[in-house]
Each structure stands twice: as structure tokens, then as C-alpha cells.
Amino acid sequence: MRTALLFAAVIAVGAAIGIGLKQASSESDSAIPAPRKTSADEMRRRLAGSPAPLAALHAQAGELLPGSRGALRARLRALRGHPAVVNVWASWCGPCRQETPVLQEVSLDRGREVAFIGVNLRDDAGAARRFLRRAPVSYPSYEDPDGRIYNDYGLAGAPATIFYDARGRKAYTHQGPYLSTADLERDIARYAGGAG
Numbered sequence: 001m002r003t004a005l006l007f008a009a010v011i012a013v014g015a016a017i018g019i020g021l022k023q024a025s026s027e028s029d030s031a032i033p034a035p036r037k038t039s040a041d042e043m044r045r046r047l048a049g050s051p052a053p054l055a056a057l058h059a060q061a062g063e064l065l066p067g068s069r070g071a072l073r074a075r076l077r078a079l080r081g082h083p084a085v086v087n088v089w090a091s092w093c094g095p096c097r098q099e100t101p102v103l104q105e106v107s108l109d110r111g112r113e114v115a116f117i118g119v120n121l122r123d124d125a126g127a128a129r130r131f132l133r134r135a136p137v138s139y140p141s142y143e144d145p146d147g148r149i150y151n152d153y154g155l156a157g158a159p160a161t162i163f164y165d166a167r168g169r170k171a172y173t174h175q176g177p178y179l180s181t182a183d184l185e186r187d188i189a190r191y192a193g194g195a196g
Helices: 002-029 040-047 052-059 068-078 094-110 125-134 148-153 181-192
Strands: 084-089 115-121 141-144 160-164 170-175
Touching: 040 052, 040 094, 052 115, 068 084, 068 115, 068 141, 068 148, 084 094, 084 148, 084 181, 094 115, 094 181, 115 148, 125 141, 141 148, 148 160, 160 181, 170 181
Parallel strands: 084 115, 115 141
Antiparallel strands: 084 160, 160 170
């Protein structure tokens, strides 16, 4: 009898949590901006005047770059002097697709002072390229087909966003999607040292 009551209580609590998460998800979905196809001309206009290391990122906008872990590390070294935001994503990841408009907008607003880099996790390259054509971003992504970058960061899922300060030191890892530009801007100011 006591076990049955305990089991029923656990089921009731689980159901309440599930309903709460579903409602919170529905409410936050309405605040997510729809992906907007940004033209190459608009990207160039909004990012004009970027310092050379950041302009080099913008020149590779939407590209999938090979080299995985070593190439990402080299790129981060080359970006010292600028805060950096590294976003781990995949086209098969629903929350990653949800946060793409947020990253897209903030990278255009802040791309002249903050470096943005993607890491495409265990994805089909064709599917990733199709996704980037539908929702273009102003920065490239390094391919991570075997998850080595993901594992190096000790991540618990995708999406995840890693912040580096201007000295190249990892300052913070955010697990989960950013669903508002304000939240991402706040963390850039707090952890990457970018003035908002």
C-alpha cells in the first residue's frame, strides 16, 4: 500500500513537471524570432569596418570548414584580442534550429567587435549546408564529425555556447539554446567582456 502511494506521488509529480515544461516551452516559442534570410549585401553592410581577424570570419560566412579540433584552436589563437563566442549546433537538433535566429541577429549586431564561430556537431554535411542556406549566419562553422570538439568541452548536449574573453581564456559555457537576443547579449557582456 505504501509503495503504491509513493509510486502514485512520483507519477503525479512527474506529470506536473512535464505539463509545466510543455507550457514553458510553448510560451517561450512565441518569443523566438523566425529565421530571416539575410542577404550577403546586408551582411557586408552591417559588418563593414570589422578588424581584419573578424573580417576574415565574415568572408567565410555560412561555410563548413574542415580541420575539427586543431583548426578551431588555431582560429581562436588568431582571434586573441577579440572576445569570441563559439556555438555548437547541428541541423538535426531542434533547439539549435530554434536559437539560430538569435545567433544570426546578435552576430550581425556585434560582429565588428566580437568573433562568432560555429561548431557543426556530428552532422550530415549536406543537411548542414542546406540549413545554412535557409538561415544564413555571418560566420563559419568547423565540422566536428566525430565529436572531438564537443568532448573536449565536456558538453552535455547541443546546442551549447562557449565564451572566450579577449585574452583567449574560456570564461563560460552555456548549455541549451538562447531564445532571446537579450539573454545572449547579457552573457556576451558578462563573460566575453563585450560592451553592450
